[in-house]
Amino acid sequence: MLQPNVLESPVVSPLRPPSDLRVMFLIARRGSVEALRDRMTVMMSLFFALILPLVLVVAVLLPLKNDQSSLERVLAIYVLIIGLMPASSAIGIASGQFAGEKEQGNLTPLLASPASNLAIFGGKVVCAVAPSIIFSLAAEVCYLIYLTLFLGIDTLRLLPPGISLAMIVLVPVTSLFAAIVASLISSRVRTFNTAQQVSGLALIPLWAVVIGLSFKLQDWGTLAVVAMVAGLALIDLALTVASAKTWRREEVLSKQ
Amino acid sequence: MIEATALSRQFGNFVAVDNVNLNVPDGAILALLGPNGAGKTTTVRMLAGLMAPSSGSANVAGYDVVRDPAAVRARIGLVTDVPGLYAQMTLPDYLEFFGKIYGLSGPILRQRVAGLIEFFELSEHQHERMVGFSKGMKQKVALARALLHEPSVLFLDEPTSGLDPLAARAVRELIVGLKHARRTIVLCTHDLGEAERLADEIAIIQRGRIVAHGSPAGLRLGATPDTLVRIELAQPVPAALAAIAGHARVSAPDESLASGRTVLSFRTPCPDAVNPEIIGELVGLGARIVSVNCETRSLEDVYSAMVGEQPLAIGSDIPGMLIGKGSEN
Numbered sequence: 001m002l003q004p005n006v007l008e009s010p011v012v013s014p015l016r017p018p019s020d021l022r023v024m025f026l027i028a029r030r031g032s033v034e035a036l037r038d039r040m041t042v043m044m045s046l047f048f049a050l051i052l053p054l055v056l057v058v059a060v061l062l063p064l065k066n067d068q069s070s071l072e073r074v075l076a077i078y079v080l081i082i083g084l085m086p087a088s089s090a091i092g093i094a095s096g097q098f099a100g101e102k103e104q105g106n107l108t109p110l111l112a113s114p115a116s117n118l119a120i121f122g123g124k125v126v127c128a129v130a131p132s133i134i135f136s137l138a139a140e141v142c143y144l145i146y147l148t149l150f151l152g153i154d155t156l157r158l159l160p161p162g163i164s165l166a167m168i169v170l171v172p173v174t175s176l177f178a179a180i181v182a183s184l185i186s187s188r189v190r191t192f193n194t195a196q197q198v199s200g201l202a203l204i205p206l207w208a209v210v211i212g213l214s215f216k217l218q219d220w221g222t223l224a225v226v227a228m229v230a231g232l233a234l235i236d237l238a239l240t241v242a243s244a245k246t247w248r249r250e251e252v253l254s255k256q
Numbered sequence: 257m258i259e260a261t262a263l264s265r266q267f268g269n270f271v272a273v274d275n276v277n278l279n280v281p282d283g284a285i286l287a288l289l290g291p292n293g294a295g296k297t298t299t300v301r302m303l304a305g306l307m308a309p310s311s312g313s314a315n316v317a318g319y320d321v322v323r324d325p326a327a328v329r330a331r332i333g334l335v336t337d338v339p340g341l342y343a344q345m346t347l348p349d350y351l352e353f354f355g356k357i358y359g360l361s362g363p364i365l366r367q368r369v370a371g372l373i374e375f376f377e378l379s380e381h382q383h384e385r386m387v388g389f390s391k392g393m394k395q396k397v398a399l400a401r402a403l404l405h406e407p408s409v410l411f412l413d414e415p416t417s418g419l420d421p422l423a424a425r426a427v428r429e430l431i432v433g434l435k436h437a438r439r440t441i442v443l444c445t446h447d448l449g450e451a452e453r454l455a456d457e458i459a460i461i462q463r464g465r466i467v468a469h470g471s472p473a474g475l476r477l478g479a480t481p482d483t484l485v486r487i488e489l490a491q492p493v494p495a496a497l498a499a500i501a502g503h504a505r506v507s508a509p510d511e512s513l514a515s516g517r518t519v520l521s522f523r524t525p526c527p528d529a530v531n532p533e534i535i536g537e538l539v540g541l542g543a544r545i546v547s548v549n550c551e552t553r554s555l556e557d558v559y560s561a562m563v564g565e566q567p568l569a570i571g572s573d574i575p576g577m578l579i580g581k582g583s584e585n
Contacts, residue, residue: 017330017359026356030342037344105338109401112304113357114330250307 020119027115027123032130035093045135048086053139056082057146065151068158075147075155076163077215082143083171084207086135090175091203094128094182095195098252103192111249118244121183125240128179129172136171162222166229167214173232174210178203180239187252257282257440258303258409262312264464265298272298274464275312280457282408283438285431287445287455291563295464296444300411303442305329317409317440330358333402337414339394343387347378350386351400358405372400392423399430410434413444428454448555458555460562467562475558482507482523484551485531489518490544496520499537505530517546 018026035041056078064071101107110120147155182199189195210232217224258280265273273295280286288296301307303316305325314321317331342350351369355361360368373382376396381389386397395415402410412431416424431454435441445451451458452472460468468475489496500522501509509522520538524530527550538545 017326018356023357026353030345030353034342034344104340104343105336106340106342108306108336108338109334109340109354109398110357112306112329112332112334113354114326114359115357116326250301253301253306 017114020116020122023115023119024123024126027110027120028126028130031093031097031124031127035089035096035127035131038096041089041092041131044092045086045089045132048088049135049139050142052085053082053143054146057143057150061147062150071151071155072158072160073218075159076167076218077211078143079140079159079164079167080170080211080214082139083136083168084174084211086139087132087171087175087178088207089135090128090132090179091182091199092196093131094124094179095186095192095199097124097128097183098186099189099195100186100192102190102252107252111252117247117249120249121187121244121247122240125176125179125183125243128183129175132175132179133172136175140168140171160222163218163225166222166225170210170214170225170229170232173229173236174206176236177232177239178206180236180243181206184243184247187247257318258286258314258316258442260299260303260312260314263299263302263309263314264311265295265302265307266310271464273302273309276461276464276466278303278314278459278466280440280442282440283435284456285435285441285443285454287443287451287458288461289445289448289451289458289559290461294461294563296461297413298464299461300334300413300442300444303328304332304334304411306334317407330405331407332409332411333405333407334411335395335398335402335413335415337417339391339398341386341389341394341397344385346385347373347382347397350397351404354401355404360405368404372403376400391418392420395419395423395427399427403434407439409440409442411442411444414446415443416445416447416450424450448559452555460559462563468558472555476553476555481525483525483527484521484523485527485534486547486549486551487520487535487538488514488546488549489520489538490546492518493538493541493543495541496538496543499541500534503530503534506534 017023061071061074061078064074098107101110115123144156178199181202182195185199185202186192186195189198213228214225217228258278260276260278263273263276263278264271276295276299278286288299290296298307302309302321303314305316305321305328308322308325316328319327319331321328342353345353348369351372352365355365355369373379376399378393378396378400381393386394389397395418399415402412415431416427419427428450431441431443435454443451443454455472457470458468458472458475459466496518497509497511497520500506500520503522503524505526506522506524509520512519512521522534531548531550535545535548
């Protein structure tokens, strides 16, 4: 029944394991592709990327068409809001990466591989954040298109370039923070639902704080918003390093 | 090769694995038996470099599981009871993903993946996503994944669980083949027949401790040297039981009725010598013998005695003879 050629292979010395960065990339790419194959994630992200900007532009901004000062005040903050909505899918993807895979039993082979803790954790964070950033980018493009279509191309001139750019950068920085926190939670609970609920509860206040602060910091000028972006990026970096260093694969296994 | 000395693991106050000693040479199969929660999986996880022991040490494929767990993981293959596949991937993509993580690349990786797909007779399914695979096919994929990097040590946790008889036989043939290719194999199973057929050594774990350790034959013999002999007669012979009881190397002679026939039974440590003599005497007494049946203690009897779930069918002296071969040595 079985052909013997594989069994005749000699027991060879193991190959040189790939670098952490390479393994991180492999894990992130696989996870991202799988997340993009998940119909629910894609449908939710498409809704946030294509429909929600349309609803906001038509329902909120169109009535302000003739009120230039109000429009000027909210246009930039909507860059952030519209970018962050699809980014919420990062929480779902991150929850699936550890807790979800534990439930399905397909995390153990990866944990049993020579991949380092840093590569596994980092790869899963990147895989959670990458698809959501793609959808955020799509949402921003849709936002600009809808603004042009419904309020005219001149409305785009009301977007303050510095603050708008800072808001756009704030989206991946905030998404990364959310993905790291959600991954940490996901690796420490037993089920996907628990991971998603706890992450949601932990991160909704973050969304509120970021949006509220951005709204306030606009008044203080571009530099204040840029400082906030830089601050959050530093927190991301510190959190990534600390998480990767403290995360242990046996903690994940002990929750099975 | 696997060497473990006083390996222990605690979770809070709960001792999952307690002072386990193992020595599995190259090309040998060790079967770990024990009830659910006995500590088999935790033992395997420690040996596979997935979990650090609380105390004790272990050397697997030449590397210390505490000091160099990544090197251990690079040299072992692990198959769990749940195949653990990324169901949305195709088989070649899945194997290539793991192959790359283990450091394979280019034509070597493609050749290896193609070889394993052919070996496991999965060629016609290689363009399908694995979500539709049967349990047997998934288990084959898990085995292929574990063999990709040609590990010298394999940990197989319930590798035939849920497989149909033919698929299970194919996996057992593979395990024997791997043993002949000098792989060291640790097999966790609840299938005592499988353990007996495949394993060179068996270790029974109960509440984290190895309570019996030895070859399958050794365990059975260590349990009791006696064979239970049952002789079925066509009709009663009044002097038969007395004739049997008169033999020096016979114990517990008994006579009973089963399905309307007389059944004589006795235990003896040397059936080869005793049985012909007794049968000769019975024939001499005019007995018409319908059948003679000899039973040695099965591994299941030994296992039941060790884990304390059932009373012994034959004899009562197992535990004292077996405890200590594994955990105390």
